[in-house]
Amino acid sequence: MNSMLINKPPDSDPDFSIHPLHQDLLYFPFRPANSIVASWTAMEKIDRNNGCLYVVPGSHLDGILYEHETSKHTLYDGVQGKGHLEKEHVVMEKGDTIFFHPLILHGSGPNNTKGFRKAISVHYADSNCNFIDVKGTVQEDLMTRIEELAAKFGALMNYADIWKVKSRLVKGPPGEFQKLSSHL
Numbered sequence: 001m002n003s004m005l006i007n008k009p010p011d012s013d014p015d016f017s018i019h020p021l022h023q024d025l026l027y028f029p030f031r032p033a034n035s036i037v038a039s040w041t042a043m044e045k046i047d048r049n050n051g052c053l054y055v056v057p058g059s060h061l062d063g064i065l066y067e068h069e070t071s072k073h074t075l076y077d078g079v080q081g082k083g084h085l086e087k088e089h090v091v092m093e094k095g096d097t098i099f100f101h102p103l104i105l106h107g108s109g110p111n112n113t114k115g116f117r118k119a120i121s122v123h124y125a126d127s128n129c130n131f132i133d134v135k136g137t138v139q140e141d142l143m144t145r146i147e148e149l150a151a152k153f154g155a156l157m158n159y160a161d162i163w164k165v166k167s168r169l170v171k172g173p174p175g176e177f178q179k180l181s182s183h184l
Helices: 140-152 159-166
Strands: 002-008 019-022 036-042 053-055 068-070 077-079 088-090 097-100 106-108 117-125
Antiparallel strands (some): 036 117
């Protein structure tokens, strides 16, 4: 339901280069969390010098965290009050792939090298995940920012439909992801 080529720039401003500690489920208006998985593939050697991922092992067992703050980058929200937790840095060789739960706390450091740090991130979800109404939840502010950003590009859609349009069925019968709430 989501794929990104991450091209972290070299020697960039740490305020924009760092992706703060966060949970991917914050961005998703669908559940259950156990029907969603992330894959992250290194396109080159990735270590602490060029901003490798770090994770807080076992943090996916704590549920969604409700204290988030918006970073200087519009869509990089981070959890508050968890910076003290012990992080494991994930050093990877080109082609290495890790898979992780959408509730695991993770982030990445700054790229302190002269080259771009490249990786591919893909999220998969069961096509029958249930879309939820995020109004009145920790996700409402993010929903509003994403809908406003989409509107700037002429896409006047609700948050769930934005996810449905950007998703692709990989295998199996169509599910909730293939049902739009309006005719485009």
